[in-house]
Amino acid sequence: MRKSIADTLLTLPDAELMQRVGLGNHEAYEVLYERYARRLGGFFLRMLAYDTVKVEDMVQELFTRVWQHRAGYRAAQPFSTWLYAMAYNLCKNDYRHEVVRQSYTAECMLREEPVATTDETIERKEMHRLLRKAVQALPELQRDAFLLHYDEELTVPEVARIVGSPEGTVKSRLAAALTAIKKQMKMNL
Amino acid sequence: MNDDELKKIEQESTELFALLREVRDEDNVTVRIPPSLPRLNKKSLRINPYWLVAASVLGFVLGIAIPRENRCTSQECTTQFADTGHTTGRSLADGDVNFVLLIK
DSSP, X not given: OHHHHHHHHHHSOXXXXXXHHHTTOHHHHHHHHXXXXXXXXXXXXXXXXXXXXXXXXXXXXXXXXXXXXGGGOOTTSOHHHHHHHHHHHHHHHOTXXXXXXXXXXXXXXXXXXXXXXXXXXXXXXXXXXXXXXXXXXXXXXXXXXXXXXXISOOOHHHHHHHHTOOHHHHHHHHHHHHHHHHHHHHHHO | OOHHHHHHXXXXXXXXXXXXXXXXXXXXXXXXOXXXXXXXXXXXXXXXXXXXXXXXXXXXXXXXXXXXXXXXOSHHHHHHHHHHTOOSOOOOOTTOOOHHHHHO
């Protein structure tokens, strides 16, 4: 019986799960956690310059806030936008944000990469490393917009709402970020 | 920024986007996340300090307000209190332990 309830929850859309979370349903909350924790973990990883220790704390803090602020969620707004807005604010509030970012280059170089076996894989891994480095080297506002739009696949209006800037500004940042990354990648190849 | 300008740059960046997706997927797979939500559970079990203070105050007030019944008025009790030199006139109620008697 309990299993069938859990299976039903798995099929529900985010907004409906959040409505249940609003009523204090822990199971619906856990389904949302399963659905988003890893994705948000990856987002934190990139936003916090691959500080893996910090990521775990941030994911936990984020979902604690989801529970605490569950009454503030409005179904008219997509849950993912609401969640990313909270995640983005957490990153902004993080006191180590700038310090970590500045020390990124050294940490990125030391980061363990999965062992590559063929020449093709080695080359691909090197491309991944260069891309990570290029994204982290972007100015903060460009990088934030870039990650939210291209990595997390949020729309430009959603990104604009989250970062608190006009859509035109976000588009300019995206174009500048793309141009800078392509230039950086070309220089390193 | 013109929509067309951004679209043009994006159209020229398809390879970059493919690479970006690979990096994202790799990051998302390797990232360590907490297996559950222990902090939330801890929070829900935490005792609110205000309740603790309120319970203490209530206990104190009730302790004073409720009249003690079945006070010991025997000669022995008053004698023992007299022996200890206490002059409060307070005698033992049921459940109280007369340490003076225990020592003797």
